[in-house]
Amino acid sequence: MSTTQSSSESVILQQYYRDLISGSHILHYHNVVDAFGHLSVRHPFKPEIFIMSRNAAPGVISSPNDLVEYNIEDARAVDPNAAAGFAERCIHSECYKRYPDVHSVIHSHSEAVVPYTISGVSLRACYHMAGFLGTSVPVWDFAxxxxPDDISDLLVRNTHLGSSLAATFGTSDSKDGSPQHVVALMRGHGLTVLAAGIQDCVMRAIYTQKNAAIQTTALSMRAADSSATAPIKYLSQKEVADTTSWIKTSAHRPWGLWLREVEACGLYANSA
Ligand SMILES: [Zn+2]
Structure with missing residues (x-):
């Protein structure tokens, strides 16, 4: 590897660090994560490794020193002396292992979404910003x-639980390495979101939460009005496909706004 390549890779890696930290702040600013939940990214030059923060609230991480490299194979830290990591990092490792095209993963306990993990009501795309949810979102059940050896705390603490969750996303018929779904719900726990990059992953997590709030409002309105007879009109299969294509071209706009929001908020610092 030439010095020039090495320098160029260093610049790219630094941007990954910066986006990983800012993305964590954005998810906190928008209440997708609180003290719990996490964002990760596949290493840009070592596809068998992913990067996520040490065990800390996403809103308070602030420098590359807070980030840890993990082996996708077993979710162990590359550096055995690394700071303690999240208990649920197997969510991330197993999703990267199963889907080569996935380069960013978010796990959240969004309170707007959790009701759809326990109620039997299927979360589905309600508006054009969330077509990626499709006509139904799968629910994974820890149970x-x-x-027998797994603690019943619903946490994804090992590779076999992570592998089972990762399988819930299914495999796309159209392209090798792509999941069929990009969001999976986790019963009594939260959700996991997949994407090809940090910005798309953050956008999907935020709009999944917004979609859940919209769907809950629509369902509540229906329940309160006995004269309403027509079914709730969710997005059709064709609308899901077309809005998903459109949103792929628009991720940069909300990211730019959300970045300014967290940069203007004194709570967050990013030295990467
Ligand atoms: Zn969790």
Whole structure:
């Protein structure tokens, strides 16, 4: 590897660090994560490694020193002396392992979304900003994957639970390495979101939460009005496809706004 390449890779890696930290702040600013939840990214030059923060609230991480490299194979830190990591990092490792095209993962306990993990009401695309949700979002149940040695705290603490969750996304028929779904719900717990990059992943997580709030409002309005007879009009299969294509070209706009929001907020610092 030439010095020039090495320098160029260093610049790219530094931007990944910066986006990972800012993305974590954005998710906190928008209440997708609180003290819990996490964002990760696949290493841009070592596809067998992913990067996520040490065990800390996403709103308070502030420098590359807060970030840790993990092996996708077993979710162990590359550096055995690294700071303690999140208990649920197997969510991330197993999703990267199963889907080569996935380069960013978010896990959240969004309170707007959790009701759809326990109620039997299917979360589905309600408006054009969330077509990526499709006509139904799969729900993974910890109890279905639990083995006798697993603690019943619903946390994804090992590779077999992570692998089971990752399988819930399904495999796309159209392209090798792509998941069929990009969001999966976790019963009594939260959700996991997949994307090809940090910006898209953050956007999907935020608009999944907004979509859940819209759907809950629509369902509540229906329940309160006995004269309403027509079914709720969710997005059709064709609308899902077309809005998903459109939003792929628009991720930069909300990212730019959300970045300014967290940069203007004194709570957050990013030295990467
Ligand atoms: Zn969790």
């Amino acid at each position: 279905d994957a639990q083995q």
